[in-house]
Amino acid sequence: xxGWLLSLDTSTEAVSVALLRAAECYERFELAPKRQAxxxxxxxxxxxxxxxxxxxxxxxxxxxxxxxxxxGVRLGISVAQGxxxxxDVPVLPISSLAALAAxxxxxxxxxxxxxxxxxxxxEVYAGCYRFDAQHGVQxxxxxxxxxxxxxxxxxxxxxxxxxxxxxxxxxxxxxxxxAPEFAxxxxxxxxxxxxxxxxxxxxxxxxxxxxxxxxAYLRDKVALTEVERGVR
Amino acid sequence: MRVLGIESSCDETGVAVYDTAAGLLAHRVxxxxxxxxxxxxxxxxxASRDHVRKLLPLLRETLTAAGLGVRDLDGVxxxxxxxxxxxxxxxxxxxxxxxxxxxLPAIGVHHMEGHLLAPLLEPDxxxxxxxxxxxxxxxxxxxxxxxIGEYELIGDTLDDAAGExxxxxxxxxxxxxxxxxxxxxxxxxxxxxRFRFARPMCDRPGLDFSFSGLKTQVLLAWEKSDRSDxxxxxxxxxxxxxxxxxxxxxxxxxxxxxxxxxxxVAGGVGxxxxxRAALHTAAVNxxxxxAFPRPEFCTDNGAMIAFAGALRLAAGQRQDTSIAVRPRWxxxxxxxxxxxEPLTLR
Numbered sequence: 001x002x003g004w005l006l007s008l009d010t011s012t013e014a015v016s017v018a019l020l021r022a023a024e025c026y027e028r029f030e031l032a033p034k035r036q037a038x039x040x041x042x043x044x045x046x047x048x049x050x051x052x053x054x055x056x057x058x059x060x061x062x063x064x065x066x067x068x069x070x071x072g073v074r075l076g077i078s079v080a081q082g083x084x085x086x087x088d089v090p091v092l093p094i095s096s097l098a099a100l101a102a103x104x105x106x107x108x109x110x111x112x113x114x115x116x117x118x119x120x121x122x123e124v125y126a127g128c129y130r131f132d133a134q135h136g137v138q139x140x141x142x143x144x145x146x147x148x149x150x151x152x153x154x155x156x157x158x159x160x161x162x163x164x165x166x167x168x169x170x171x172x173x174x175x176x177x178x179a180p181e182f183a184x185x186x187x188x189x190x191x192x193x194x195x196x197x198x199x200x201x202x203x204x205x206x207x208x209x210x211x212x213x214x215x216a217y218l219r220d221k222v223a224l225t226e227v228e229r230g231v232r
Numbered sequence: 233m234r235v236l237g238i239e240s241s242c243d244e245t246g247v248a249v250y251d252t253a254a255g256l257l258a259h260r261v262x263x264x265x266x267x268x269x270x271x272x273x274x275x276x277x278x279a280s281r282d283h284v285r286k287l288l289p290l291l292r293e294t295l296t297a298a299g300l301g302v303r304d305l306d307g308v309x310x311x312x313x314x315x316x317x318x319x320x321x322x323x324x325x326x327x328x329x330x331x332x333x334x335x336l337p338a339i340g341v342h343h344m345e346g347h348l349l350a351p352l353l354e355p356d357x358x359x360x361x362x363x364x365x366x367x368x369x370x371x372x373x374x375x376x377x378x379x380i381g382e383y384e385l386i387g388d389t390l391d392d393a394a395g396e397x398x399x400x401x402x403x404x405x406x407x408x409x410x411x412x413x414x415x416x417x418x419x420x421x422x423x424x425x426r427f428r429f430a431r432p433m434c435d436r437p438g439l440d441f442s443f444s445g446l447k448t449q450v451l452l453a454w455e456k457s458d459r460s461d462x463x464x465x466x467x468x469x470x471x472x473x474x475x476x477x478x479x480x481x482x483x484x485x486x487x488x489x490x491x492x493x494x495x496x497v498a499g500g501v502g503x504x505x506x507x508r509a510a511l512h513t514a515a516v517n518x519x520x521x522x523a524f525p526r527p528e529f530c531t532d533n534g535a536m537i538a539f540a541g542a543l544r545l546a547a548g549q550r551q552d553t554s555i556a557v558r559p560r561w562x563x564x565x566x567x568x569x570x571x572x573e574p575l576t577l578r
Contacts, residue, residue, distance in 0.1 A: 037321065037324075037325065037554070037555040037556065037557075038554040038555065038556065039554070040555065041328065041329065041332050041553035041554070041555065042553050042554065044332075045553065055333060055335075070277060070280070070281075070318070071280070071317075071318050071321060074280060074281075074284050074318065074321065074322055074325075075321060075325050075555070077284060078284060078287075078321070078322050078325035078326040078329065079325050079326075079328075079329040079555070080329075081284075081287075081288050081326055081329070082325065082326040082327065082328065082329025082330035082331075082332070082333065083329045083330070083332065083333040084333075085288060085291070085302060085326075085330055085333070086302055086329070086330045086331075086332075086333025086334045087333050088302075210288055211288035211289050211292070214284065214285060215281075215284060217281070222275070222277045222278065223271055223275040223277065223278060224271075225270040225271055225272075226270060226271060226272040227270070231272065
């Protein structure tokens with residue numbers, strides 16, 4: 001549990017990487033839809049150079065484990081697995097929704113946060129979060145996928161909302177949430193937030209072997225069997 | 233040079249370590265066949281999800297079997313295409329990131345070059361020049377291999393691949409997925425000669441194939457028949473005979489036209505016993521050598537990727553740190569990237 005924490009996220013249209021040690025943080029963030037695979041390793045080389053450190057000084061890998069675009073989530077997990085295997089360091093998979101929520105909590109820790117990512121097909125990924133002085137950013141209930149008009153929400157008076165799921169379905173959210181005190185529908189998860197969320201878990205010894213760091217897709221029914229299609 | 237090879241282009245996860253001095257050190261394959269069975273075919277998203285679950289455990293198992301740690305590797309090769317984009321990306325990203333973390337060279341390998349060179353993993357393998365028959369669910373190609381890395385496509389299918397024809401025909405006959413091997417098994421109890429189907433494209437010159445018409449002939453025969461179990465087996469036998477004889481005819485032609493004296497067979501259909509028998513007979517009659525990879529290297533595997541990757545890495549080829557896959561990647565386009573000097577292990 002020493003050295004630098006390398007963090008990466010490719011779960012949405014953005015690609016970001018960060019290096020964190022104590023108060024020092026270096027980050028690269030790009031909106032690069034379809035170019036995340038091309039950019040992620042070169043961006044890590046860039047932050048390593050900026051921080052003036054070498055790979056052997058990395059002590060753990062944090063990664064946005066989803067939910068988000070299936071391919072993007074897998075890309076991040078695969079890169080994290082490959083690096084962690086090579087360096088023999090643990091992985092800390094972090095929710096991309098929690099990373100978004102942390103952005104709002106950083107601005108106002110008294111709000112209840114709805115973090116939501118557009119899941120296409122008329123649905124969103126969503127999770128509600130609150131800040132707790134003892135445990136930090138805490139999930140209330142479960143992360144889930146569903147239509148914006150019916151995903152379960154926490155009970156709250158004062159809302160902050162963040163993520164592309166907000167801007168995709170304003171008409172479904174507004175009857176449920178009203179006018180939030182903070183709203184940003186154009187924000188993507190960032191590796192620096194993922195690193196912040198990961199570091200305390202790392203310190204508590206919650207890093208895991210890379211083969212156990214797996215994507216959280218939330219949407220798990222992705223195809224119909226022949227029986228379900230009525231062809232057998 | 234010890235090269236790790238990773239294959240994840242479709243529904244098999246393959247990992248192997250090939251040593252340019254000592255040969256193949258270990259290889260493991262995990263097949264997803266059962267996962268896709270209920271869906272009647274490979275579901276790309278499910279395939280990708282399974283690769284990401286299985287790749288690292290398989291990688292560790294392979295290294296353990298080889299008695300190696302990741303630090304004993306000298307290079308990493310992975311299938312970069314053609315194949316299912318999401319599936320390819322899992323292998324490519326893991327492999328490229330692993331190589332990056334260890335400061336090792338990495339190389340993306342053309343899946344079909346892997347198949348093409350798989351017979352060379354065997355002892356007493358023929359050396360180029362030879363004609364290769366690549367015959368799988370996605371390909372039916374004849375390739376003149378003048379040297380390693382020097383390939384000329386001389387025959388291709390105009391419609392269905394042979395393996396695809398096997399699978400589709402099996403489905404028409406009501407056989408469970410994956411139908412091809414099932415159909416071949418059923419054909420063994422069929423009466424030879426009861427059903428005779430045309431040998432497509434054999435009555436005209438050229439090295440191209442076409443199997444979609446044969447499929448239609450089989451469908452008509454099946455619909456007109458009594459649909460008994462024996463008839464199903466007899467039709468399967470007739471179908472298999474038509475396919476294997478067609479493949480053998482074109483192979484003989486390819487050898488005659490190129491003047492080459494050796495044939496290697498690769499790809500999943502290369503495991504078909506009747507095809508092997510037909511080609512052995514042709515080899516004896518015409519006086520050429522025929523080589524098959526062992527059946528486990530006919531289907532997708534990491535060994536062929538480690539081997540083809542080792543050749544390219546030894547020739548100094550490298551993939552930069554961008555993670556790139558090419559779901560559609562004609563073998564002809566690989567030729568353009570091939571160095572002027574043929575690749576060798578020495």
